Every structure is written in C-alpha cells, then in structure tokens.
Amino acid sequence: MYRISVPDAKSRYRLAELANMFLRPSDYEFVIEPNPSASFDLIVGATAGSSNKQKQLVYDFFAQQTGRTLDWGILTGVRPVKLLAEMLQTRTLDEANALLREEYRVSKEKTELLSEVYRTQLSVNFDEAPPAVGLYIGIPFCPSRCLYCSFPSNVISREGSEKYLEALHKEIDAVAGRIETLGWYAESIYIGGGTPTSLNVSQLQELLRRISQRFITDRTREFTVECGRPDTIDKDKLNIIAQWGAERISINPQTMVDRTLEYIGRSHNAQQIRDAFSLAKTCGIPMINADLIAGLPGEDPKDFKFSLDQVLLLKPANITVHTLAVKKASRLIEEDQDYAYRTGAATAEMLADAGATLRREGYRPYYLYRQKHMAGNLENVGYALPGTESLYNIRIMAEDQSIIALGAGGISKIYYPEENRLERIPNVTNYEIYIERIEEMIQRKETGIQ
Structure with a gap:
C-alpha cells in the first residue's frame, strides 16, 4: 500500500x-x-x-x-471543453493545447478531440443570452431501475405520477409568468428524466400541451423529448409529441445485445428499438438521438461494435457514446466495487473504435462531458450529422446561458454574463418532498430568476 x-x-x-x-x-x-x-x-x-x-x-x-498514464491527465472536472474555451480567451489554440498537455497532462488524442468539439460548436449559431434561456423539465419516473443507474428516478405509479404532475404544472405556470415578465424566452426546451414516456397518453398530452402553450414562441429553436426506453413508446405518444411541436426525441438502446439488455434490467429487446425508430419516423419526428454505453457488464469491444453498427443502420441524426459510470448508489457497484478500474482498457478501445466509425459515417463530435467513477477515466461524446447538433446539450455544458430546471431534482443555473457568473436555484430531489414543498420551490424561482 x-x-x-x-x-x-x-x-x-x-x-x-x-x-x-x-x-x-x-x-x-x-x-x-x-x-x-x-x-x-x-x-x-x-x-x-x-x-x-x-x-x-x-x-x-x-x-x-x-x-x-491517463488520457485526461489531472483533469477531474465535468466540462473540459469549457476549460479550453476559457483558455482561448487569452491564448491561441496551439498554446492552449500545449498547456493542456504540459500542465494538465492531457494526452494528444484528447486535446485533439477537445479542439474538434470546440470547432464544431463554433459552427452552431446561438441566440443572445439573455433573453434566450434553456428550459429543462424533469420526469423522475421509469418502468424499472437499471443495474448501473443512480439517478433520482422512481418506478412509476399512477397515483404518484398524477400528484407529481399536478405540482409540476404549478411550477410550469409560475416560471412561464416569471420569464415573460423579464422579457426572456425559451431558446431550447428539453424534457428528460427518468423516462418521460413512462407517463400515460393523457398525462403526456396535458404536459406537452401546457409546455407548448406556456413556453413555445416563434423564437423557440428546439424542443426535445427524451423517450428513452422503447418499451414506453407507442404511436399515440409519438403523435402527441409531434402534435405539440417537439422535433427531437431520444430513443436510447444503450446496447443492441439482448443478453446485456436483460442483465442490466432493461425491459425490452433490440427488435423493439428498431420498431420504435421506424414508428417515430412514420409519425414525422425528424431528428432522433440514440445513446450507447461503452463498458457495460459482460460486453467486449466486439459486442460494442455490433451495437454501433446496428444503430447506424437506423440512421439517427445524433449518436451519443457514453462511458459507463459506476456510481455509488447503483446496484452494479454493490456487486463489483472494482468494475470501473478493471474495465478501463476495453472501454477505451470501444470509444476509439466508435469515434473512428462515426467520423467515417459523416458524424462529428459536438459536445463532450465527463463524470466521476467512469470506466477508464474516459468521457461521454455526442456525435451529430452536420446541422443536427442539439443547442441544449451544447449550452448546458458551456454554462453560457441561464438554464431553468423544473421538477424534482432540477438545478436551475442563472447566468450573469457581465460577471460570467452562475447562481444555482435547486429543487429538492425526492419527488414526494417536491410535491409537499412545491410552493417553496416556486418561491425560490420567483426570487432567484432575475
């Protein structure tokens, strides 16, 4: 020792x-x-x-x-692209990359990846912030809990979801009034979770109707619904999503290997993923993101390559390649505390293969972030076909815009550009406590959003 x-x-x-x-x-x-x-x-x-x-x-x-050596050197932060952008305010790109390699011990491969992501982001047009803000609405329910999950999500019940939505609708109305008073508007809207499509048809209809009527204007540029698991998706829900103006969804396979899907607790198979993609396209939703996870239990680089090749056949606009993060609250770490340490080399091979394959297929990396406890100390990278990059994903990592987060576990960050400063406004994490304290959550935003 x-x-x-x-x-x-x-x-x-x-x-x-x-x-x-x-x-x-x-x-x-x-x-x-x-x-x-x-x-x-x-x-x-x-x-x-x-x-x-x-x-x-x-x-x-x-x-x-x-x-x-470690590809990311001494960097342990979530937002390395933001660090590069800050360096570039006083340095050339070559000087910034040299500093990353020498002082931060970042590898040449990762500095090149950061530069590529940064250049892609420069090609995306953003509105001035403020008055443009990002909006996140959290639905903390899932059909079941995955092996690796540590997010504050809950197995859905009708009674719990109804009470939660009643509280969330109050927060939506209050926040809409507040940002209208300030002359702000939602540049991007992202409904995430959890699994938002674990709501039933009538619940989803009312939620999207309210969001659309209260927040969408002719200046809103992006509306995303994270569908997530294909077993929660049907034609009625997809038609509702399209009806209320959401042009982006996520359908997240994580893997296309059926034995792995069963092991990690996903209640669907690979064919259901293919069916969900086909259904979404027939419903007229133009942009679909697909998430894959590198480093899942029992998988080797060949398995991951199989999954990536299968997803590419579905022709999503975006593919996000995640590195498995083994969180303290997950069931996986209870079973294998050394998992992230043991699987680093194989996971690194998966990410390298994914990057090379996706570039050949015309995708380019456009946002990147890191988490604690990731296998191999690696990264998550979002790839997009040119012109399909998600504004919300870039903005939330750049922290150069106010992001207002509604729902249990949401952490709003109000951006003050003159001082380049953020002020956090947190909601409580537990959805039952959120329901009980909804008036307090609203009051926090009334006083904090300014």
Missing part, C-alpha cells in the same frame, strides 16, 4: 479522486499529517502551491509507480 501525506481534508478528497483513476482504494492511503516523516511514500505539503501543483505531484508519482 502506498502511504501519502497531505496537509488537509480538502486536499485528501481532491487527490483521492485522482488516485482512484490509477489504483483501487485499497492500494493507497492518504494521511493528513502537518509534520510528515520520511516513512511516507510521497509527501504533498501545503507549500506545493495550487491544487494543480498538488495533482501534478500525485499524478507523476503514480504514473512512475504504475507505468500508466
């Missing part, structure tokens, strides 16, 4: 996050020691300077000890 001295609890937390990318937690120990002795394998003192300097010390030590 490696023993490393650190000056305080904050440093221990920050550096342990980096160490986990090299080793199992049982293979190292960070000890808070103001006056460390020579018995430690590495001493990270308060005099090490900035947090980046401390990370560099630990990164270089573990890289030497293990013979491994």
